[in-house]
Amino acid sequence: MPSYKAKAVILKSYKLGESDKIIKMYSQQDGIISAVAKGARKARSKFGGRLELFNIVDSEISTGKSLDIITQAEILKSFKNISSDFYKFVFCETISEIVLKTQQHSGGSSEMLFKLIYVCFNEIDGFNNEDIVSLKKAVCFFVAKSIKIIGYNPLLKNCCKCGMDMKDLYSFRSSNISFSVKFGGILCEKCSEFLEGTVKLDVSTYRFLCDVFNLKIEDFRDMEVNLQVLKKVRSLMENYITYHIDCSIKSFKYLKKLGI
Numbered sequence: 190m191p192s193y194k195a196k197a198v199i200l201k202s203y204k205l206g207e208s209d210k211i212i213k214m215y216s217q218q219d220g221i222i223s224a225v226a227k228g229a230r231k232a233r234s235k236f237g238g239r240l241e242l243f244n245i246v247d248s249e250i251s252t253g254k255s256l257d258i259i260t261q262a263e264i265l266k267s268f269k270n271i272s273s274d275f276y277k278f279v280f281c282e283t284i285s286e287i288v289l290k291t292q293q294h295s296g297g298s299s300e301m302l303f304k305l306i307y308v309c310f311n312e313i314d315g316f317n318n319e320d321i322v323s324l325k326k327a328v329c330f331f332v333a334k335s336i337k338i339i340g341y342n343p344l345l346k347n348c349c350k351c352g353m354d355m356k357d358l359y360s361f362r363s364s365n366i367s368f369s370v371k372f373g374g375i376l377c378e379k380c381s382e383f384l385e386g387t388v389k390l391d392v393s394t395y396r397f398l399c400d401v402f403n404l405k406i407e408d409f410r411d412m413e414v415n416l417q418v419l420k421k422v423r424s425l426m427e428n429y430i431t432y433h434i435d436c437s438i439k440s441f442k443y444l445k446k447l448g449i
C-alpha cells in the first residue's frame with residue numbers, strides 16, 4: 190500500500206467500530222486528512238495518547254481504498270493545559286470546527302493556516318484558567334486571520350460599495366461607522382443610506398476590528414479591550430464568516446448557550 194507522511198494537527202475524532210477511531214486533522218502539506226487509527230481505543234494501543242485532540246503529530250499514513258490508515262504517529266507538541274480546562278477546550282473545539290467547515294471543500298492546504306492554528310492553540314494553552322476574555326480575544330484573532338488567509342478579508346479603509354478612501358477613520362472620526370457583512374466592509378455615508386442590514390460601529394469597535402485583522406499575535410495579545418467592544422466584534426466576525434463561507438458553525442451557538 191502506498192503511504193505518505195504528514196505533519197498535522199488533530200482537530201476531531203470519532204469512534205469507529207469497537208476499538209478504532211477516525212481522526213480528522215489538518216496537515217501542512219495536504220490540508221484536511223481523514224484517516225482511521227486502528228485499535229486506538231484499546232487500552233494497550235500503540236498510539237497511546239498520541240492521537241488526542243489538538244496534538245501536533247508527525248504521522249505516517251497508508252492510502253486505503255475508502256479511508257486512509259494511520260500507521261504511526263509521534264507527538265511534536267501537545268497542549269496539556271487545553272484538555273484539562275473546560276473553557277480552553279471548548280474554544281479550541283470552535284477553532285477546529287471553523288477549520289474543518291471552511292476547508293472541507295477547498296481541497297488545498299495552507300502553511301499559513303497550519304501556523305495560525307498552532308499559534309492560537311499555543312496561546313490558549315498558556316492562558317490562566319477561566320480567563321474568558323483572553324479566550325474570546327483569541328477566537329476573534331483566529332477568525333480574522335483565517336478570513337484573511339481564505340481571501341475574504343473585509344474592506345476597512347475604503348467604502349466597500351463605491352471605493353471611497355476612508356483611511357482617516359481610524360484616527361479621527363468619532364461618529365458611527367456603517368459596516369455591511371453582505372458587501373464585506375465599511376460604507377461611506379452616502380452608500381449606507383440606501384442599504385439595509387448594516388451594523389453601526391463606534392470608533393473604538395472599528396479600531397479593534399482593524400487591529401484584529403492587522404496586528405500580529407505579539408502586539409494583539411496585550412491589547413486592552415472593553416467587553417462591549419469585544420462582544421460586538423465577535424458577533425460581527427461570527428456573522429461574517431458564516432455568511433461568506435456559507436456554513437453554520439455549531440460551536441458559536443454552543444458558546445452562547447454556555448453564556449460565554
Ligand SMILES: [Zn+2]
Pocket residue numbers: 348349350351352353376377378379380381
Ligand atoms: Zn460609498
